Amino acid sequence: MTSAILVSILMTLVAASTPILLAALGELVVEKAGVxxxxxxxxxxTGAVAGFAVAYSTGSTGAGLVAALVAGVATAMVFAVLTLSLTANQVATGLALTIFGIGASSLIGAGFVGRTITRLGPAFPEALSGHPLLRAVLGHDIVVYLSLALVLAVSFFLNRTRPGLxxxxVGENDASAHAIGYRVIAIRYAAxxxxxxxxxxxGAYFSLALTPMWADSLTAGRGWIALALVVFAAWRPARLLLGAYLFGAVMTAELQFKAAGVTVLPPEALAMAPYLATIAVLTMMSLGPKxxxxxxxxxxxxxxxAS
Amino acid sequence: MLYASPLIAVGLTMLIGTFVFTAMGYDGLHAVRDIFLTPFLEPQRWPDLGVKAAPLVMIALGLAIGFRANVWNIGAEGQYVMGAIAGTGVALATHGLTGWWILPAMALAGVIGGMAWAAIPAFLRVKLQVSEILTSLMLTYVAVQALYYLVRGPWKDPDGFNFPQTKMFSAAQTLPAMAEGSLVHLGIPVALVIALVAWLVMEKTTAGYAVKVVGLAPAAARHGGFSADKVTWASLLAGGGLAGLAGLFEAAGPFGQLTPQFPTGYGFTAIIVAFLGRLNPLGIVFGGVVLAGTYVGGEIAQTTVRLPQAATGMFQALLLFVLLATDVLVRYRIGWKARAA
Incomplete structure (x- = not known):
């Protein structure tokens, strides 16, 4: 019985960690390129709302994930054109992108509020009925395995391949990279x-897997936590994995406390926890010896x- | 060109907005007219315009000082909420009392509340080199949760039919209207005075000069003896204090109490106001009025063409995108490139 509870807590933890891990991994590559x-x-x-809208209309979560990917790239391209081609201030443009995403997702999502879809299922449905240990390893959805594989892939790409170098x-010294003949802007576009x-x-993981229904500002600041994680990880993919799962643990603890009806702390104090933990982590990072x-x-x- | 680009940006946003909303199946032309023109053409909308512009201008004035110095306080929304909380604390403690001093005491508490909340990212950045971007934003979520806790718990009005809200402020705790029965409250002239003072400080004093040098040329600033740490502290405290005051004015003005609906996002919209105003205090007054227009006009368009409320936010973000893009016009001169022979 206790093993079943442990497995269910583990499943929640993995699910809570996966979207921050994915977002942070993407941002890590962007920042490694100097952006x-x-x-x-x-x-x-925008990914969350596009994924939900497509999954709702087609009935296919797979199509939803693809739509989210495309929407994410399209939105990021606005940022890329403004900051790379028009050399706009990156901080201001990034903020504009966030304000835009909140507005656009709420506008597109207005027709979907309260609608539900079928949740993204496990990658290996047979595993669910098996031994708890089997479930803990093989009972997750496809995005979880993808995120773990991507950590390895990004780590290998950055540290062991020539394009990664x-x-x-480009991120360490754009002028020199340009002088040797590398196409700084094109590489940053790719990143x-x-x-x-x-x-x-x-984003789509929120609307398709975590809470399979639409609500405004569904991601609740997790994108900002992903940005903080990149700093916490000191721009290293393996540490990013550790950080994302630590945050997943904090959020799971919050859910568990709520579910168990723990009244030592008011629910608002628990809701503050991930944000306070982020500040604490950022502070500890700068206190460290190196x-x-x-x-x-x-x-x-x-x-x-280039001129 | 420096002052033309915000105007070009507003024009382009209207054009793009027309196409986007027509493509989405709304009457795009009508929507854009209602959002960008109607609030300014109908005098009965002007009081509402002023009421919405005042907090935007006050917050943006503080933020712009920081942006000039490369200090990115994006947590003004949290400082705005904290200011309102601190001021409301004074209001609840003085409920039933009368006296001229009550409102100034609430305002002072609002300023201190906002400053205290901004002091956390300032301290972390100056002492430990922690990015103020992330800490100030994280503290916004914390402030909003603190507000929820207070209005649902210790500060809940016992006679409020169990609604999560504080007592209504008394007459002595409410901002006086500028005319009998008018929406226009004291916060509007105060915002204008602060804009003038900010302009004087930024343009005519050594302190304002220090802020600009630290932002534009950190190495030269060090060489010239300007302290980047002091500028960081000053700009975050100014930003927090003004956001806190704006929050208190909103609580003691249009709201008259604290409710969970209090955080309306002015702290984020003020970022757009600051950029639209070219980070110049007088420009920010212009930017505040334009963005206030999108709120007022957004409400008009909700009834006339059934545009969802979220469209306002999208228009505001679109404006910032277009503005950042048109800034290229400021930095570069467009010309014909001579073909290589």
Missing amino acids: LNLGVEGVML ILRA ITFGGALAGLA SGRANAPACLGKPFS
Whole structure:
């Protein structure tokens, strides 16, 4: 009996961690290329609403996930054109993207409020009836496995491949990379495309897997937590995995306390927990003996124009 | 060109908005006319315009100081809520009392509440190099939860039929109207005076100059003896204090109490106001009026062409996008490129 409860808590933890992991992984690649996209929350919301709208109209969660991916890339492209081609301020543009995502998702979602869809199912349905241990390993949905595979892939790409090295070079010293002949702007476009796709997918995970119904501002600031996680991870994919699951644990604890009716703390105090934890984590990072910030890409947030 | 680009941006937003909303199946032309023109053409809308512009202008004035110095306080919404909470605390403690001093005491509490909330990201950035962008935003979520807790718990009006809201403020705790029965309250002239003072400080004093140098050329600022830390502290405290005052004015004005509906997003919209105003205090008054127009006009369009309320937010974001894009016109001159022979 207790193992069943443990497995169900584990499933909640994995589900809560997955969208932040995806969004943060995308942003990590973007930041490694020297671009700071503060619009993650906005991209997630457009992905969430596009995924829900398509899944609702077609009845297929798979189509919803693809739509979210496309919507995420399209939204991120607005950011890319403004910051890369028109050299607009990255912080201001990222904020605009978030405000846009909140407005656009609420406008498109207005017709879907309260509607429900079939939740994204497990990748291996047979595993659910098996041994609890089997369920804990194989009982998740496809996006969970995809997110874990992507951590490995991104880590390998950045540290062990030539294109990954070039991407990092662009983020560390754009002028030198340009001088050797690398196409700084094109590489940054590619990175932002990847980040947009993952943020869109992360958003759809909220509307298709976590809460299979539409509500305004569904992602509740998780995009911002993803941004903080990149700092926490010191721009390393493996540490990102650890951080995302730590946050998943905080959020699961919040849910468990609520479900158990723990009244030591008011529910509002529990709702504050992820945000306070983010501030605490950011503070601890800078208190550490070797400041994590030293690992930040040197050209992060600086506009580049070739001339 | 520097001052033309906000006007071009407003024009382009109207054009794009017409196409987008027509494509979505609404009467796009009518919607754009109602959002950008009707509020300014009908004098009976002007008081409402002023009431909505005042908090936007006050918050944006504070934010713009920081943006000039590369201090990105995006948590004004939280400071606005904290200011309202602190001021309401004074109001609940002085309920039943009368006296001229009550409202100033509430205003002071509002300023201090907003400043205290902004002091956290300021401290973390100056002492520990933690990015103020993320901390100030995270604190917004915390402030909103604190508000929910107070109005549902300790501050709930015992005679309020169990609604999550505080007592209504008394006459001595409410902002006086500028004319009998008018919506226009004291907050509007106060916002204008603050804009003038901010302009004087930014343009005519060494402190304002220090803010600009730290933002534009940090190395030169260090060399010239301007302290980046002091500028960070000052701009976050100014931003927090003004947002807190705006929050208190909103609580003691249009709301007259605290409710869970209190956080309306003015703190985020003020970011657009600051950019539309070119981070210039007098420009911000213009930006505040334009954005207030989108709120008032958005409400008009809800009844005339059944545009959803969320459309207002999308128009506001569209405006910021277009503005950032047209800024290219400020930085570069468009010209014909001579073909290489």
